[in-house]
Amino acid sequence: MSKTEFVSPEGFRIDGRRPSEIRTFRCQVGGVSQNADGSAYVEMGCTKALAYVYGPKEARRGAMKTQCGVLTCEVSLAPFSTADRRKRSRYDRQTVELALTIRQAFESSILLELYQRAQIDMFVHILETDGGHKAAAINACNLALIDAGINIRDSLVACSAGYIDGRPIVDMNQAEINAGGVELLLGVFARTRKVSVIEMDSKITPEVFQETYEACIAACRDLYTAMETAVNDTALRLVHSK
Template sequence: MSEEFRRVDGRKPDEMRSYKIKAHVLKNADGSAEIRLGKNWIVAAVYGPKEHFPKFEVLHDRAILNCRYHMTPYSTSERKSPKPSRREIELSKVIRSALEQAVILEEYPEMSIDVFIEVLQADGSTRVASITAAAVALADAGIPMKDLVVGCSAGKINGRIIVDVGEYEDKEGEADLPIAIMPNLRRVVLLQMDGKLTHEEFKKAFDMALKGAYKLYEEQINALKSVIKNMEVLEGEDRE
């Protein structure tokens, strides 16, 4: 195998796409964040905690975390029906389970917290990008959390393990391994696998995805810190 292997978009196997996370992008939501990962463009918004309706659904010992993952009709190359598809319902559930591990829901019994994730443009690995953005939005909303949640995916194409799977690699590849972790507590909160990997390949893919997740975690920290730093900028504008 030559060292010069390049992927369909010219990346090395262990190279991430360009990424940028911004927190507090929406005025009306309690907390919000935006992620650009390659051509992925995802916005997450958080509302709550607030009273949960219908009342018979409430949990007396903790809050309910509602999560909606939705792809806009113009997010894909062919128009996607706006109604929630089987895949979107599944991803909403998967993202909710990942975020539930980090949020301290016991602080708000009988309440609910809503997380809305809107995929404006999809380019593969949207579920892990959504989790990454949603965690930043939750922190921006002032929801108490044990740790942030950050996700990254790895995969296999033409017998090679790659990190940060793009749309083409997702469709044509042999395997896909999205993971999400709580980086400080060192816990895995999401692990899915599509396709087949040997034991060694799995280990390699997992390590690569882990490294990618830590890179995104740095960006999450920068995004959140800039929210507080921007308050000083606002003050400067206010003075002028």
């Protein structure tokens, strides 16, 4: 396979996946932190993310709203997580933007009207990035919220997809992202399929978008199946150990 070829004539990608195949998905619901009210760890291939949820607790003065709860999110990208090792400040543009995306996504997921005058804090740590760390962060937050027992409308599942060599590929790794093609980030509610997060910077035709979007939805479904199984396994184990 030549270096510029991202899908071989046999239909395999650089890391041996099919175009519609997601990377190995591993997750742990709860038990990541002693202090947090909910926590989760998510691995999508080599991309690893941790999420902690604190709350609901008494809202900070000034931020308090009387009609619904307040949601905050903070993301940190570990210095060793990227190929070029560098420390990022708390106000790094990239992480602040991701935190905002996550917060807005979950504001539509959490039943915030149940948490009047309370505050829910989400903290995400990206431990390793190999493409798709935004999706991993969203998935980790979703599992941590479930673990914390916070009322949510539906599971929010996120995945990325691209379009290379005339076909969509899902859950791209860093090598595929570096190719500089299309990158679509999609966060959907698992059951209603309603889109909560959508992010894409490139200009593409509606046909290409449609194809990429559908591939991404299918990948979200695969991720959801894996996440749901993990949640159920954890819950069943805890019920039995009672």
